[in-house]
Amino acid sequence: MTNQSLQKALSYREALNKAMHDAMAASDKVLLFGQGVNDHKGIFGTTSGLADKFGAQRLIEVPLAEEGMTGICIGAALNGAYPINIHIRADFVLLAMNQIINLAAKYKYMFGGLFDIPMMIRLVIGRSWGQGAQHSQSLQSLFAHIPGLTVIMPASSGAIVDSYAHAVQKHRGTVISFEHRLMYDLTFERDHEPEVLGKTPFSQRRVRAGTDVTIVSTSIMSLEARRAADWLADRGISCDVIDLHCVSHIDHDVIMKSVGRTGRLLVADTSWLPYGVSAEICRIVCQNDPGALKAPVVSLGMAPAPCPTAKALEDIYYPNLTTLTDSIATLVRGKNHGIDLPHERSMADVYKRFKGPF
Amino acid sequence: MLNTNERLKRLIYQTLLIRRVEERVIELYPSDKIQSPVHLSIGQEPVAVGLCESMSPKDVLFTTYRGHAYYIAKGGKLPELMAELYGRKGGVSGGKAGSMHLAAPEVGMMGSSAVVASTIPHGVGAALAAKLQGTKQAVITIFGDGAIEEGVYHESMNFAVLHKLPVLFVCENNALAVHTSLAQRQAFDIVQHAKSYGINTTVIEDGNDLIKVGDIAAKLLESLRAGGGPEWLMVKTYRYKEHVGPGDDFDAGYRSRSDMEKWLATDPLYKYPEIVKEMEADVKTEIDRAVAFAEASPLPTRADLLTDVE
Amino acid sequence: MTAPSASLLSADLSLSLYKTLYMTRRCEETIVRIYPEDNMKTPMHMSMGQEAVSVGVCRAIGGNGDVIASYRSHATYLAQTEDHGSFFGELHGRTNGTADGKSGSMHLADIPKGMLGSTGIVSAGIPVAMGAAFANKQKSPGRVAAAFFGDGATDEGVFWETLNASCAMKLPMMFVCEDNDLAVHTRKSERQGFNSLVEVVRKYKCDVYEDDTNDVESIYALTRKAIEKMISSGQPAFLNIKTYRYLEPCGTMQDSDAPYRRAEEDAYWKGRDCVALQRKRLLASGLAEKDLLKVEGDINAAIEKSVAAAKAAPHPGADLLSYGVFYETP
Numbered sequence: 001m002t003n004q005s006l007q008k009a010l011s012y013r014e015a016l017n018k019a020m021h022d023a024m025a026a027s028d029k030v031l032l033f034g035q036g037v038n039d040h041k042g043i044f045g046t047t048s049g050l051a052d053k054f055g056a057q058r059l060i061e062v063p064l065a066e067e068g069m070t071g072i073c074i075g076a077a078l079n080g081a082y083p084i085n086i087h088i089r090a091d092f093v094l095l096a097m098n099q100i101i102n103l104a105a106k107y108k109y110m111f112g113g114l115f116d117i118p119m120m121i122r123l124v125i126g127r128s129w130g131q132g133a134q135h136s137q138s139l140q141s142l143f144a145h146i147p148g149l150t151v152i153m154p155a156s157s158g159a160i161v162d163s164y165a166h167a168v169q170k171h172r173g174t175v176i177s178f179e180h181r182l183m184y185d186l187t188f189e190r191d192h193e194p195e196v197l198g199k200t201p202f203s204q205r206r207v208r209a210g211t212d213v214t215i216v217s218t219s220i221m222s223l224e225a226r227r228a229a230d231w232l233a234d235r236g237i238s239c240d241v242i243d244l245h246c247v248s249h250i251d252h253d254v255i256m257k258s259v260g261r262t263g264r265l266l267v268a269d270t271s272w273l274p275y276g277v278s279a280e281i282c283r284i285v286c287q288n289d290p291g292a293l294k295a296p297v298v299s300l301g302m303a304p305a306p307c308p309t310a311k312a313l314e315d316i317y318y319p320n321l322t323t324l325t326d327s328i329a330t331l332v333r334g335k336n337h338g339i340d341l342p343h344e345r346s347m348a349d350v351y352k353r354f355k356g357p358f
Numbered sequence: 359m360l361n362t363n364e365r366l367k368r369l370i371y372q373t374l375l376i377r378r379v380e381e382r383v384i385e386l387y388p389s390d391k392i393q394s395p396v397h398l399s400i401g402q403e404p405v406a407v408g409l410c411e412s413m414s415p416k417d418v419l420f421t422t423y424r425g426h427a428y429y430i431a432k433g434g435k436l437p438e439l440m441a442e443l444y445g446r447k448g449g450v451s452g453g454k455a456g457s458m459h460l461a462a463p464e465v466g467m468m469g470s471s472a473v474v475a476s477t478i479p480h481g482v483g484a485a486l487a488a489k490l491q492g493t494k495q496a497v498i499t500i501f502g503d504g505a506i507e508e509g510v511y512h513e514s515m516n517f518a519v520l521h522k523l524p525v526l527f528v529c530e531n532n533a534l535a536v537h538t539s540l541a542q543r544q545a546f547d548i549v550q551h552a553k554s555y556g557i558n559t560t561v562i563e564d565g566n567d568l569i570k571v572g573d574i575a576a577k578l579l580e581s582l583r584a585g586g587g588p589e590w591l592m593v594k595t596y597r598y599k600e601h602v603g604p605g606d607d608f609d610a611g612y613r614s615r616s617d618m619e620k621w622l623a624t625d626p627l628y629k630y631p632e633i634v635k636e637m638e639a640d641v642k643t644e645i646d647r648a649v650a651f652a653e654a655s656p657l658p659t660r661a662d663l664l665t666d667v668e
Numbered sequence: 669m670t671a672p673s674a675s676l677l678s679a680d681l682s683l684s685l686y687k688t689l690y691m692t693r694r695c696e697e698t699i700v701r702i703y704p705e706d707n708m709k710t711p712m713h714m715s716m717g718q719e720a721v722s723v724g725v726c727r728a729i730g731g732n733g734d735v736i737a738s739y740r741s742h743a744t745y746l747a748q749t750e751d752h753g754s755f756f757g758e759l760h761g762r763t764n765g766t767a768d769g770k771s772g773s774m775h776l777a778d779i780p781k782g783m784l785g786s787t788g789i790v791s792a793g794i795p796v797a798m799g800a801a802f803a804n805k806q807k808s809p810g811r812v813a814a815a816f817f818g819d820g821a822t823d824e825g826v827f828w829e830t831l832n833a834s835c836a837m838k839l840p841m842m843f844v845c846e847d848n849d850l851a852v853h854t855r856k857s858e859r860q861g862f863n864s865l866v867e868v869v870r871k872y873k874c875d876v877y878e879d880d881t882n883d884v885e886s887i888y889a890l891t892r893k894a895i896e897k898m899i900s901s902g903q904p905a906f907l908n909i910k911t912y913r914y915l916e917p918c919g920t921m922q923d924s925d926a927p928y929r930r931a932e933e934d935a936y937w938k939g940r941d942c943v944a945l946q947r948k949r950l951l952a953s954g955l956a957e958k959d960l961l962k963v964e965g966d967i968n969a970a971i972e973k974s975v976a977a978a979k980a981a982p983h984p985g986a987d988l989l990s991y992g993v994f995y996e997t998p
Binding site for chain 1: 708709710711761762765768769770771772773774775787788789790791820821823824825826851852853854858859860926927928983984985986988989990992993
């Protein structure tokens with residue numbers, strides 16, 4: 001399948017605004033909830049202009065009451081609305097875990113299918129520049145662990161436009177989307193959109209096809225993986241890069257076919273490694289065909305600590321292009337791979353400067 | 359319009375039905391046919407019956423894990439309830455809900471939750487959708503006095519008042535959160551506290567008064583439908599049985615039998631023995647049928663385990 | 669400029685309050701000045717305009733209590749600790765900071781000085797302060813705990829849970845609401861359905877105090893009264909102190925042109941600026957301006973030294989990355 005909805009190059013931010021616009025235009029059941037949905041900044045511009053077009057009563061400025069507001073969204077969904085609840089930092093959603101995990105995720109099953117909770121929760125991973133321990137977390141695996149939730153991590157403008165339309169118009173359950181703040185200003189070319197490897201916009205995506213090593217990545221790590229793969233392609237290493245996108249629903253075949261071809265696997269996630277995406281991908285490979293691998297799996301993610309604020313520590317807390325490229329080259333060619341590496345110490349700095357197109 | 363006597367009889371019939379259903383649950387419980395924790399409403403049934411009297415099926419209600427009475431009073435089907443308690447495929451939720459998560463969306467019974475206070479915001483959200491979509495629905499959200507200590511109660515009340523939503527907050531005040539009395543837990547007067555939000559408050563001292571509960575609920579619901587903003591009602595009532603399970607617990611030390619005896623004096627099922635006597639046979643037949651349905655209903659199988667996850 | 673009333677406090681205390689006020693203001697003015705140098709890579713939630721609340725309350729606590737700040741923590745941290753050396757070290761992400769640079773602006777703490785921390789999650793510090801009040805009641809009678817939070821935090825259920833529990837348990841807990849009417853850009857009228865927060869709080873078994881003076885001495889005196897009553901009655905205190913944020917919610921810039929701002933409100937509050945008010949009072953009381961300039965000059969110089977020390981301090985090394993995650997390194 002291809003990206004139908006994207007007509008031109010859009011920045012991630014523009015794509016989010018378009019997705020919100022399209023959702024509200026498609027159905028007057030769609031309501032936006034969030035702190036700042038209707039102020040002059042409009043959730044980093046992603047809700048700007050919508051009140052003028054659709055009426056301020058559909059963009060609900062909320063009290064700082066995450067649990068209550070999530071419950072209110074669930075109630076509204078039960079009574080015919082499609083709420084989109086936005087948190088400008090993913091960390092803030094932790095105040096709403098009772099409603100999300102005990103209620104939204106279970107409402108359908110717990111009542112034997114009597115209800116759906118059609119709803120979207122947009123969470124912004126605040127990573128960049130000194131956001132520290134409580135404004136930067138990537139909490140996808142917490143939610144992907146829970147049956148009944150669908151968790152996506154769009155890594156391009158096309159992924160946003162298509163997936164959000166699918167979530168609002170087709171999907172009947174609760175979707176949690178992790179958006180990455182570092183991508184907001186990047187422009188994505190329509191022609192470079194990854195290939196969708198399944199039947200719905202939630203499916204996994206192939207960022208780049210290759211034969212030497214499989215890289216399974218999430219969110220902004222898919223962009224990093226593409227940059228590393230581009231670098232290595234010029235140096236004789238061919239990477240098969242799969243953007244996981246929907247981390248809660250992984251097509252085992254997609255992973256196994258790629259690993260079957262390459263025999264090598266590197267997982268690059270935006271979060272911690274234990275019990276996370278990396279662990280899940282390893283589970284999938286080990287359960288399906290432990291013999292498919294020619295070498296041990298390599299996982300890259302955040303260091304096992306809360307995120308420090310000091311730039312000196314933040315830069316080593318996250319993997320960067322140098323460590324990623326080195327890890328791939330080592331996996332394919334061994335420790336003395338002899339491949340020159342890009343010199344880049346701070347991923348945040350790169351994305352703050354770089355605007356795309358991607 | 360029913361005359362007063364017919365109306366009272368109808369309300370008593372529902373009260374009796376709920377009481378006898380729960381007594382049947384108690385009777386069946388030792389057989390282990392019902393393998394689900396039960397939070398019995400016995401003693402509190404008149405509140406549910408009165409509140410639901412003037413609700414139409416499109417008016418929606420959210421309640422707590424003590425939900426049998428509301429399910430029946432709102433119009434949920436009895437055989438499906440019994441089969442649900444039995445964990446059978448014919449249950450209202452195919453056996454996945456059990457006693458604590460009863461729902462019947464076709465009659466506006468929108469669910470109940472085992473986590474204290476968690477359905478309060480659902481009522482507020484449903485009211486928001488009703489208001490924005492102009493559906494003229496009235497919404498009731500039920501909670502116990504223990505739920506008021508939860509922050510989400512405040513968050514929900516604040517939002518409902520802020521947006522003038524058509525929701526009736528109903529505090530079923532049995533003065534016991536599990537086994538702790540109010541004075542140990544709350545540093546405020548519940549009603550004065552609610553009033554300070556700028557919400558209209560009403561208190562019914564005797565939740566056993568079916569007609570009174572019915573009349574007041576009708577008036578408040580009408581006000582909601584007319585766009586009058588949220589309302590808040592406290593109904594005092596008394597739980598006869600233990601917090602969870604089929605037994606009595608007057609020997610547990612946190613309350614005495616004499617407390618219950620005060621409530622028995624106004625309990626409509628004791629107050630109108632003649633009316634009750636006339637109805638017993640019909641109620642029994644209805645319950646027997648429901649139990650027979652449950653007994654005959656097949657058990658869910660592995661094929662059902664993973665349906666409706668998402 | 670509003671004329672300050674004559675001081676009811678001792679001359680020493682009056683001057684001392686001013687010094688702390690001036691120091692907090694000057695520290696933040698310094699941040700505004702040097703932030704573009706890009707050596708402080710941490711988001712800034714500036715206290716500017718609101719300093720009188722922290723300075724008045726912390727001085728009234730006088731070291732015999734523990735405080736927790738909101739993420740708008742600079743003034744509270746500086747008022748409670750008087751330590752701009754660690755402050756600038758932390759903002760610069762250096763090893764001479766409060767936490768080797770791991771905290772940045774949002775998580776400033778100094779446990780020995782009773783600064784138990786600040787958090788990036790609105791309202792999250794309030795129950796933690798209650799825990800400190802609980803411990804103080806058991807272990808250190810007479811010692812109090814205070815939670816600073818904005819009016820936005822009172823939207824959160826956890827504020828009400830903590831208020832109820834503190835009152836039910838009769839803890840020496842002081843709730844200090846820095847009421848600037850704004851949660852980011854959203855006014856109370858868009859967030860709160862009730863007419864008056866104070867009226868709702870009055871329904872709890874606590875003592876409620878209000879202040880709308882922006883006068884550090886008035887806030888100090890009110891807090892002293894609250895603490896004395898709290899210790900004698902065993903009931904928590906709730907202080908609602910009206911205040912005003914000068915700068916954007918996050919960042920070091922003015923945002924007077926933003927649609928949520930009101931020119932007359934801005935002029936009203938800047939006309940009763942807490943630092944200027946106290947300065948004027950001192951001059952009116954007979955303190956010579958040249959002496960005051962000397963005091964200010966000393967503070968300025970000390971701050972410049974702290975900034976220089978921060979810039980010169982080492983960056984944290986890789987060995988510190990995983991230090992402190994667990995109680996013992998496995």
